[in-house]
Structures are given as C-alpha cells and as structure tokens.
Amino acid sequence: MRSGSERISVLDIFKIGIGPSSSHTMGPWKAGLTFIAELKKKNVLTEITSIRVALYGSLAKTGKGHGTDMAVILGLSGYDPETIDLGLINEVVEKVKTNCTIHLGVIHELEFNPAKDIVFHSDKCLSFHPNGILFEAITNRGLNFAYTFYSVGGGFIVCDELELSKQFNYHFPYPIDSAEDLNRWAQSSNKSVSHIVMENELSLRTEKELKHELKGIWKVMADCMFKGCHSEGMLPGGLNVQRRARAMNINMLPGDESADFSEWLKLIKSKSFTFPEILKWVSCFAIAVNEENASFGRVVTAPTNGAAGVIPAVLMYYLCFVDGAKEEDILKFLLVAGEMGSIFKKGSTISGAMGGCQAEIGVSSAMAAAALSEVLGGKPENVIMAAEIAMEHHLGLTCDPVGGLVQVPCIERNSMGSIKAITAAYLALEGNPASAKVSLDSVIKTMWDTAQDMNSKYKETSDGGLAINIPVNLADC
Numbered sequence: 001m002r003s004g005s006e007r008i009s010v011l012d013i014f015k016i017g018i019g020p021s022s023s024h025t026m027g028p029w030k031a032g033l034t035f036i037a038e039l040k041k042k043n044v045l046t047e048i049t050s051i052r053v054a055l056y057g058s059l060a061k062t063g064k065g066h067g068t069d070m071a072v073i074l075g076l077s078g079y080d081p082e083t084i085d086l087g088l089i090n091e092v093v094e095k096v097k098t099n100c101t102i103h104l105g106v107i108h109e110l111e112f113n114p115a116k117d118i119v120f121h122s123d124k125c126l127s128f129h130p131n132g133i134l135f136e137a138i139t140n141r142g143l144n145f146a147y148t149f150y151s152v153g154g155g156f157i158v159c160d161e162l163e164l165s166k167q168f169n170y171h172f173p174y175p176i177d178s179a180e181d182l183n184r185w186a187q188s189s190n191k192s193v194s195h196i197v198m199e200n201e202l203s204l205r206t207e208k209e210l211k212h213e214l215k216g217i218w219k220v221m222a223d224c225m226f227k228g229c230h231s232e233g234m235l236p237g238g239l240n241v242q243r244r245a246r247a248m249n250i251n252m253l254p255g256d257e258s259a260d261f262s263e264w265l266k267l268i269k270s271k272s273f274t275f276p277e278i279l280k281w282v283s284c285f286a287i288a289v290n291e292e293n294a295s296f297g298r299v300v301t302a303p304t305n306g307a308a309g310v311i312p313a314v315l316m317y318y319l320c321f322v323d324g325a326k327e328e329d330i331l332k333f334l335l336v337a338g339e340m341g342s343i344f345k346k347g348s349t350i351s352g353a354m355g356g357c358q359a360e361i362g363v364s365s366a367m368a369a370a371a372l373s374e375v376l377g378g379k380p381e382n383v384i385m386a387a388e389i390a391m392e393h394h395l396g397l398t399c400d401p402v403g404g405l406v407q408v409p410c411i412e413r414n415s416m417g418s419i420k421a422i423t424a425a426y427l428a429l430e431g432n433p434a435s436a437k438v439s440l441d442s443v444i445k446t447m448w449d450t451a452q453d454m455n456s457k458y459k460e461t462s463d464g465g466l467a468i469n470i471p472v473n474l475a476d477c
C-alpha cells in the first residue's frame, strides 16, 4: 500500500520490537495495544465481558508461524514490544492459554480462550490490505466495540475507525515524497543527504534527543548481532533450523570470549581478514540478527523484521572493514537509511504481504546501499543511485517462507541483501549518475507495478514457491 505524501520520521521507520515479523507480529501487537487504549479512552475497559479477534488474508495464512496469536495476546494484555522483558513473553502467553483468561491492559480480567477467540480466516481477505485484523469487544451493558486494523508493513498500522495516519503528518523544512524531491533539495541547498534528513528530524526534536534515540537504535542492533553470534541451538517453530552465526563467528575468531559488543567489535577490528572472510563476516552479522528475530528476540525493524539483518550487517561491515570508519558516522548512516525506507514506503510498499520480498529485503538493501554510499563520501546523486542499483536487482523477489516461519529463505536472504547493498554502494560511487539509464523513482514505480502483478501465492501466504516445494510437517517436529 502506497502511503503517498506522509511525512515520516526516521524514528518511525526504525522501531525497536520483537521478532519474528513486523507485519505479522509487531503490527498486530500494536493493533491490540491501540484497541485497548481506545477502550480505555471510552471508559469501558473494565466493563468488557468478551473479546474476539479475527485474522484475515496473509495474517491468517502465516500468522501461526509468525507468532500473530502471541502478539495479539501480548497487545491485549497491555505489554509494549519495545520494553517488554523478553523472559516474560512465554510466561504471559502460556498463562492466558492455560487459564483461558486474559488481563486486558494488565488491569481487567475476563475469560479469553485463544484457541476459540482468535479466529484465523485463511479463506477470507479484506479488500483494503491482505493483513486485516478485526477486534470486537462487548460490555456488560451490551455495547459492542469493533475496530478493523490493517498491518501495512514495517510495524505500521492503519485502522478503519481511527485516523492513525495523522501522526505521520509532520511539517518538515525539506518535505520529501520521492528521490527526485530529495535530489532537488540536496542540489539547491548544497547539503548532503544526511544533513537534509537531520534538519527535518530537528524540526521534531532537539539534536540531543535525536542522537539519543538513534544511539539507542544502534545499541539494539549491535546487541542483537552480538547475541546472535554467541547463541547456539535450534530455532523455534518446528522446522529444525540450526543456528549458524555462532559457529561462523568461532571459525573466524577462534577463542572469542568477548563479554559484550564493544569488546567483540574491537577484537574483530584488531585482526586482518581476506576478502572471502569479509564476505563471510557480512553474512554472519546478517544471519545473527535474523536468528535472533526468528527466536522472538529483540530487534530493530529496518524496515521490517524479516529484513532486519541487512542494515546492521552493512553498518558493521563499514565499522569493521573500511579504513577510517568513524563511529559518529553511525548516525548519518541511520538517517540516510531511514529516509530511503520512507521514500519506498511512500512510493511503493514495505509489506511482504503486499509486494513480496522485494518490499522487505529489496528495500532494506536499497536503504543500506544508500547509507553506505553516504558514509563512504558519496554525493547525494551517488547515494540515490546506490539505492536504485540495490533495488533494481531485487525486483520481483517473491515471499515464500517455508512453514510460514521467518526462517527459510528469510535468514540467508538477509546475507544476500547485505552483499548486494555493499556492491551497489561501490558501483554507485564509481558510476556517473548523470548518465544512469534508470532512476530511483522509476525503480520504485516498477517495484509497485510488479507488486500489483505478483500472484498472491508469492506474497507471504506460503501458498507457493519454496513454501510448497520443501516438504515439512511441523506437527511431527
């Protein structure tokens, strides 16, 4: 779904949350929280006697593997995905399932049997978006409250009954809807892309606040990579996928006993690595994040959870392997990547259920390519060209998660998106944007057209592609 001329902050693109999916976990979770907030606003929360949830389209088809029911329970229970203690997740969900009661918004207890009260309508799809979710609550006075939400990708939600889009209507000094707008502002102001995005962000918050938020985002990304590279075992869900990042880390860094991310970063930087080893490192960083994501770990949506590994991996590549890399460039990197994600959201989609994996890995690769080009000293034209190259070679990429889990092909696909982003950044830095045949805006339009033409089997339904050609029986696992 194209969001047109929304004014989105980079902090709306990068959301701290829980895996495995921004549209199937984070979106429904936020929808549950928003529904509860509305009931509170109407002063009826404590009068609710029954609550039912209906999931439609892609949410129904792959919701079980993506933890949608878990997310709904946690949202209705009033927990925030950004701050919830990860150790509480299973406990809260299991309690609701076992006791068949829920504490709405933490405070109001009522009967709720997830097996009966969360209904997966796999054969029905709401017309506005494939990720539809209906919440209905009835009070002891017989009043009925029904809200229909759509999880439109990247953890963004819209609602038929609420004007949630109003929150994305900021007044920026440099309003940007397209790559052409961005380039025009850059040329007329003679400023870098990161500078322009920074000025837009400073119209919303102070520099100190912005830096604090962006550092917090990088910290979650960094901790996630570190944790993924130091955790072993099998991923949950029944596919029996073994974690790989830890073994890759040990192979390249024998004897690694780093206590935290900064020790680990220093250790990697202190060694020299061959080209194939650097390629392996980039894959390792990306895989680490998405193994954490698949394990319901804490990740940053960038621009989605399924594609959360690309931006951290490419940024880590820069910090570890590029001579002269500066830590202060992390903020520039995130500003540029965030703005690119926002341009794709406005001109096309960042929802796998709407556009296939080109909308997830393709967009994250374009975001990372642009950001890397910026910190490597690219001019705005090169930065925009880098995003164009990265997306051009993801056009048509389908979404076909095996077993409805965000594991195969999703985890490795983050490695591929990262490597393509790095290649695209260097190609753009060598290229001549003035003679480029393809513009970023035309690629974004092509991506949208391709999304329209793509068969729904390849849009996060697990009805086609690898999902049907790889025999799995999750019930046996």
Ligand code: SF4
Residues within 6 Å of the ligand: 306, 307, 352, 356, 357, 358, 360, 361, 398, 399, 400, 401, 406, 407, 409, 410, 413, 460
């Ligand atoms: S295949 Fe791509 S779009 Fe689909 S769930 Fe996996 S990462 Fe997301």
